[in-house]
Amino acid sequence: MKSVIETKDLTKKFGELTAVERLSISVKPGEVFGFLGPNGAGKTTTIRMLCALIKPTQGSARVAGYTLGSEDDKIRRNVGILTESPGLYDRLSAERNLDFFAQLYSIEDVAGKVAQYLKMLGLWDRRHEAVGTFSKGMRQKLAIARALLHEPDVLFLDEPTSGLDPEAARLVHDFLEGLKREGRTIFITTHNLDEADRLCDRIAVFNRELLALDTPSALKLQLYGRAVVFHLTQPGEQFVERVTAFSFVESAEASENRILVRLDDPEVQNPALVRALVEAGAEIQFVGEIRKSLEDVYLQLLTNENETLST
Amino acid sequence: MRLIWVILRKDWAEVFKNRFVMFTVAFLPLILTLLPIIGLAVGGNETDMGDLEELGSAFNLEGLCAGVTDAECLQIFIVSQYMMLFMLIPLIIPITIASYSIVGEKTTRTLEPVLATPISTFQLLIGKALAAAIPAIVATWLGYFIFVIGISIVSAGPIVVERILAPEWLLAVFVLGPLLSVAAVSVAVMVSSRANDPRVAEQLSMLLLLPLMGLFIAQVAGLVLVDAKLILWFALALVVIDAGLLGFATQLFERETILTRWK
Ligand SMILES: Nc1ncnc2c1ncn2[C@@H]1O[C@H](COP(=O)(O)OP(=O)(O)OP(=O)(O)O)[C@@H](O)[C@H]1O
Ligand SMILES: [Mg+2]
Numbered sequence: 001m002k003s004v005i006e007t008k009d010l011t012k013k014f015g016e017l018t019a020v021e022r023l024s025i026s027v028k029p030g031e032v033f034g035f036l037g038p039n040g041a042g043k044t045t046t047i048r049m050l051c052a053l054i055k056p057t058q059g060s061a062r063v064a065g066y067t068l069g070s071e072d073d074k075i076r077r078n079v080g081i082l083t084e085s086p087g088l089y090d091r092l093s094a095e096r097n098l099d100f101f102a103q104l105y106s107i108e109d110v111a112g113k114v115a116q117y118l119k120m121l122g123l124w125d126r127r128h129e130a131v132g133t134f135s136k137g138m139r140q141k142l143a144i145a146r147a148l149l150h151e152p153d154v155l156f157l158d159e160p161t162s163g164l165d166p167e168a169a170r171l172v173h174d175f176l177e178g179l180k181r182e183g184r185t186i187f188i189t190t191h192n193l194d195e196a197d198r199l200c201d202r203i204a205v206f207n208r209e210l211l212a213l214d215t216p217s218a219l220k221l222q223l224y225g226r227a228v229v230f231h232l233t234q235p236g237e238q239f240v241e242r243v244t245a246f247s248f249v250e251s252a253e254a255s256e257n258r259i260l261v262r263l264d265d266p267e268v269q270n271p272a273l274v275r276a277l278v279e280a281g282a283e284i285q286f287v288g289e290i291r292k293s294l295e296d297v298y299l300q301l302l303t304n305e306n307e308t309l310s311t
Numbered sequence: 312m313r314l315i316w317v318i319l320r321k322d323w324a325e326v327f328k329n330r331f332v333m334f335t336v337a338f339l340p341l342i343l344t345l346l347p348i349i350g351l352a353v354g355g356n357e358t359d360m361g362d363l364e365e366l367g368s369a370f371n372l373e374g375l376c377a378g379v380t381d382a383e384c385l386q387i388f389i390v391s392q393y394m395m396l397f398m399l400i401p402l403i404i405p406i407t408i409a410s411y412s413i414v415g416e417k418t419t420r421t422l423e424p425v426l427a428t429p430i431s432t433f434q435l436l437i438g439k440a441l442a443a444a445i446p447a448i449v450a451t452w453l454g455y456f457i458f459v460i461g462i463s464i465v466s467a468g469p470i471v472v473e474r475i476l477a478p479e480w481l482l483a484v485f486v487l488g489p490l491l492s493v494a495a496v497s498v499a500v501m502v503s504s505r506a507n508d509p510r511v512a513e514q515l516s517m518l519l520l521l522p523l524m525g526l527f528i529a530q531v532a533g534l535v536l537v538d539a540k541l542i543l544w545f546a547l548a549l550v551v552i553d554a555g556l557l558g559f560a561t562q563l564f565e566r567e568t569i570l571t572r573w574k
Contacts, residue, residue: 100317100321
């Protein structure tokens with residue numbers, strides 16, 4: 001299938017500073033694409049370029065089937081954006097806010113669309129109230145709805161849950177899950193790695209340039225491989241040699257009554273390990289798989305980058 | 312065209328919820344209109360010959376008062392002083408509205424989602440400019456209308472009313488007024504791109520009043536005679552100035568500039 005977002009060597013410089021350097025990615029239709037990076041990584045800058053708000057210094061991109069630079073107007077018509085700050089008119093009502101944008105996008109049934117989203121968000125009864133009186137979570141949902149009014153092919157979300165309490169973040173997550181099920185293409189930046197892990201089909205780790213790009217589970221695997229831990233009744237030290245004798249074991253280390261074993265296919269390899277340990281007299285209490293969180297992967301990637309930078 | 316109207320309506324809905332803006336738009340023209348009317352009603356009918364002679368020697372009233380009674384002459388003199396004050400309306404109202412509507416959107420970061428829509432920045436600029444200029448022009452014309460009616464009620468004779476319906480007044484109200492409001496909007500856009508507080512933007516833009524106040528003082532001091540010819544020259548100069556200012560404002564009003572340089 002053709003990709004919905006395709007960038008080639010996309011670069012943005014602000015004077016001396018390079019905010020985004022030679023970014024080449026491709027996002028497939030219906031994909032939820034996570035864009036992760038520390039503060040100042042250039043995430044917002046990337047989104048602004050892809051929404052035809054600022055011009056790339058170099059490189060090219062196609063968004064929603066249109067070429068950035070020559071078909072900006074069509075791109076704007078076909079993408080929705082949740083900007084870093086929701087940017088709602090506090091003095092105006094929820095209905096008036098949506099109505100304004102529906103008209104700017106020249107959609108056909110303005111009143112119908114606005115009503116549809118207000119009802120979907122459970123804001124229908126409060127539609128006449130000034131947005132300034134809404135909670136942060138409600139405002140954020142309203143801002144996402146605003147980005148959806150014209151039914152864009154691609155939705156860009158810049159930190160949709162930043163600054164929200166867990167409950168409000170939950171509201172937004174549920175909303176996004178719904179959008180994902182509808183098969184929308186979503187490009188999302190976030191600092192919340194659990195969120196990225198749960199929501200995203202693929203994740204790009206980015207800090208001015210692309211550091212890694214894969215599915216969340218593949219990313220975890222790629223950096224850490226997999227690991228199994230054996231809990232014994234006796235000290236693990238005496239069995240380490242026995243374990244490392246297997247060629248598929250990448251490493252094994254003991255600490256107190258545990259042995260941590262790195263290997264690449266525990267489903268197939270574990271039974272042999274267990275048999276060998278039992279034969280050697282080990283009394284096994286539990287066997288468990290060590291799960292790395294995406295956060296570990298992310299921090300590791302950024303550390304790697306710093307190390308390569310300093311050498 | 313339709314998008315400009317959408318912007319305009321939204322700006323009005325928002326900015327007129329601000330009490331301070333409402334006050335400026337409603338009360339300023341009212342005060343500037345009623346002041347001369349009340350002035351005439353209270354003091355303008357006394358024919359204190361001593362005063363008039365003093366005035367006459369200072370201002371060369373002959374040109375102004377050829378063939379009218381002294382009472383009428385005094386009224387004509389008083390009323391004619393107000394023309395320049397009247398021109399404050401098309402300057403101050405757009406500055407107030409534009410400062411609040413632009414700096415307001417800047418501080419609440421509402422411009423970015425708007426810029427992400429298919430609207431062109433030129434349409435957006437025109438929408439915002441009209442949202443600021445139209446109330447000013449309407450207020451000026453409405454104020455003038457009330458002014459003419461009020462003066463015709465309190466004046467000493469029809470000649471006074473004739474004078475405020477003379478070409479210089481019509482030119483000032485119907486030509487100079489709109490031109491001034493365009494200048495005011497452009498300056499407010501420029502200042503707003505830099506300012507982070509609507510009040511600061513407003514005050515800075517108000518520096519634009521200085522030339523007008525200068526003209527007013529020169530007129531009161533008898534240094535210049537504000538007649539149709541001077542106003543026409545003034546209007547002509549404003550056309551050129553407006554074109555330049557609008558050009559600048561349009562340049563500042565680019566998507567990338569607004570997002571990256573309006574701090
Ligand atoms: N208008 C600008 N002028 C100069 N530098 C800028 C401008 N906008 C962004 N930058 C710089 O570009 C870099 C990337 O900024 P950007 O806002 O894209 O980061 P981000 O990944 O969105 O960060 P955050 O997580 O804090 O939102 C930063 O170093 C920032 O200072
Ligand atoms: Mg950002």
